[in-house]
Amino acid sequence: MSPAPRRVVATAPGKINLSLRVGGADHRGYHALATVFQAVDLLETVEARLPEQPGSLALTIDSRVRGHVPVDSTNLALRAAELLRSETGTQHGAHLHITKQVPIAGGMGGGSADAAAALVALNHLWQTGLSPQELMLLGSRLGADVPFAVLGGTALGTGNGDQLTPAPAPATLTWLLCAPGGHLSTPEVFRVFDELAASSSAPPPVTPQPDHEQLRALATGDVEAIAGTLANELHHAAVHQRPDLQDLLDALRERGALAAIVSGSGPTLAALVHDDEHGHQVSERLRADLGDLDCVVAPSTPHGARIIEAA
Numbered sequence: 001m002s003p004a005p006r007r008v009v010a011t012a013p014g015k016i017n018l019s020l021r022v023g024g025a026d027h028r029g030y031h032a033l034a035t036v037f038q039a040v041d042l043l044e045t046v047e048a049r050l051p052e053q054p055g056s057l058a059l060t061i062d063s064r065v066r067g068h069v070p071v072d073s074t075n076l077a078l079r080a081a082e083l084l085r086s087e088t089g090t091q092h093g094a095h096l097h098i099t100k101q102v103p104i105a106g107g108m109g110g111g112s113a114d115a116a117a118a119l120v121a122l123n124h125l126w127q128t129g130l131s132p133q134e135l136m137l138l139g140s141r142l143g144a145d146v147p148f149a150v151l152g153g154t155a156l157g158t159g160n161g162d163q164l165t166p167a168p169a170p171a172t173l174t175w176l177l178c179a180p181g182g183h184l185s186t187p188e189v190f191r192v193f194d195e196l197a198a199s200s201s202a203p204p205p206v207t208p209q210p211d212h213e214q215l216r217a218l219a220t221g222d223v224e225a226i227a228g229t230l231a232n233e234l235h236h237a238a239v240h241q242r243p244d245l246q247d248l249l250d251a252l253r254e255r256g257a258l259a260a261i262v263s264g265s266g267p268t269l270a271a272l273v274h275d276d277e278h279g280h281q282v283s284e285r286l287r288a289d290l291g292d293l294d295c296v297v298a299p300s301t302p303h304g305a306r307i308i309e310a311a
């Protein structure tokens with residue numbers, strides 16, 4: 001058996017919701033969802049080291065994206081560490097260092113990816129021996145998107161988005177992801193969704209149904225058909241908060257994207273493109289007309305949270 005490591009590095013992907021159907025809220029205010037998640041190769045990296053002072057927990061962050069992430073006890077990676085400690089009874093501590101690539105408060109599950117990578121890294125560093133399923137279950141107590149950040153690939157999420165069924169999606173999709181600046185608060189976008197639903201004639205269903213047409217399109221790998229199914233029921237709520245998002249979505253489509261949607265609760269926009277070159281073309285056209293916009297091209301990835309180094 002190899003000796004216990006002193007340093008473990010894990011990555012976890014950001015996500016896009018290819019479809020997001022929203023139902024009513026439960027007593028905690030959490031909404032029933034039927035969503036198709038897809039992991040993208042835009043990664044959060046968590047390095048976990050055994051600390052000099054046994055048992056202490058500390059966090060530092062190195063961000064490649066704009067915005068602020070708390071390093072106090074509200075940080076989701078620190079909460080993941082506390083939860084893993086209390087569940088397993090381990091006395092170990094850690095120094096966590098996060099390198100962020102996923103837009104902050106952007107609707108791509110960056111904080112959830114931090115928690116997922118922290119769980120996977122610490123489970124190895126501390127030799128706590130939980131299975132991926134156990135880590136996903138633990139993750140669901142931290143946030144509805146954490147189990148998917150552990151699993152990765154493409155998956156149907158039901159319940160609050162935490163009940164996952166992997167979905168076959170053999171084609172690698174290429175995404176142009178644009179962060180238009182600023183943040184949107186997920187609870188706030190859900191609150192606006194409730195307000196808009198209350199004033200509409202058709203209330204949201206108690207249990208929203210998965211988009212089976214999208215799941216079939218993903219299984220065949222027909223990119224045009226997949227493009228035709230991209231849809232987000234939080235769209236109106238996000239655009240209500242940020243009217244500029246509608247113009248940017250129109251601009252992405254006009255400049256050649258196959259389809260473009262708000263990612264999760266926004267404000268990051270996800271545009272489906274044919275390939276890397278096409279993505280850069282659309283991005284250049286957009287920049288030429290609209291000025292500076294933070295866009296990256298990233299493929300979908302089959303990987304969830306995983307260890308990339310251990311020593």
Ligand code: C5P
Pocket residue numbers: 029030031032033142143144145159160161186187188190
């Ligand atoms: O689960 P997470 O902490 O990421 O969710 C953030 C907030 O988004 C929740 O506090 C809740 O207001 C809202 N939310 C929701 N329904 C879900 C997931 C999240 O209303 N299924």
